[in-house]
Amino acid sequence: MKFEYWAILGIALLQGCSSMHSRPADGVDEEKLAQIYATKGTAYLAQGKLKVALADLRKALALDPDNAVAHESIALLYEYLGKAGKAAEHYREAAKLAPDDAKILNNYGRFLCKEGRYDEGLAFLEKAGSDKLYDERWKALVNAGICAQRAGRQKQAETWLRQALALNPESSDALAAMARLMADRGNWLSARAFLQRYEAVGQPSESMLRLGYRIETALGDTSAAQGYLDKLHRLFPDSQPQAD
Known part of the structure; x- marks a missing residue:
């Protein structure tokens, strides 16, 4: 399967004269190709290669506007660049497309809290933090605690932060937030x-x-x-x- 994916990618990259919005060659699975670009773009984003990450994520969304991973990653990128409006648009779409993806809900909730939309943000963070299949749900609980703290809900903040520390006693963010609280x-x-x-x-x-x-x-x-x-x-x- 991996060979098939990269073979498809090779076909696409050879179309150097085509625009980003042009359709791939006949027989190419657009959703698979979009996922390749989404995966690559996300990896480049993690490496701090923002320009190439943005290009790949845009290609992914041009091929498949319903790719939740691409929406989440490009939202993170726009958030980093200070483009809150574009970030909000893509976070919202990612959460709509993948309403049970705890990682996406965590990032969207954190973003909403940062924007001062505490009630909306906490709803997403609470859902992510309650998903026991989410390997890093302590992150959502930390974000919920920090969000509640900013909203002046100190008791609620302490509850979530202690839950986060029960899952990960070495979470520096949770420990810092508890010290401040x-x-x-x-x-x-x-x-x-x-x-x-x-x-x-x-x-x-x-x-x-x-x-x-x-x-x-x-x-x-x-x-x-x-x-x-x-x-x-x-x-x-x-x-x-x-x-x-």
């Missing part, structure tokens, strides 16, 4: 514990160093607070710790 509540010891767990698995970032400074200052540990401040100034010399 505990700090916002003034639960400084818990905030410190989650931050320390984050530091064991995640990379030092400006926001997390500022959070560490804030936590240790609140706990009265001036030495630890100074340690975060020194590291903050060393790694991010323009940072202001009070901005967290």
Whole structure:
């Protein structure tokens, strides 16, 4: 089957003078060819080769407008490029074509939350996070927790973040979100514990160093607070710790 797919791809690539919207040669399965372009485009996107990724994904959709993978990948690309309108259009189509694909629902829900459409986003994320066949459903639960946190639904956020950590105790995103949540509540010891767990698995970032400074200052540990401040100034010399 793999040989057949790449043979089809070879035929298509030899048609160098044809436009992207022209039909492939007789006998070529358009859906299979579209899937090849979708797979290639998605791989190029993961490698950061955006121009060639966009070209392949457009070819995939020209051949098969109902290819959900191509819609999702091109939505991710447009989101990265800051073209929210185009991203929303393709995410919406991907979710319409594959309403039970948890990965697509997770990405669409995350995008909607980023755009401030919390209720819509959480509906998709909750569905993705409840799919026990989704190998990475903890990602959807993390995104749901962060979305709920942004929406001011702290109790709901904690529930989802703890569910995510039960599935993946080393999720740096979940640990960071829990540290922030505990700090916002003034639960400084818990905030410190989650931050320390984050530091064991995640990379030092400006926001997390500022959070560490804030936590240790609140706990009265001036030495630890100074340690975060020194590291903050060393790694991010323009940072202001009070901005967290």
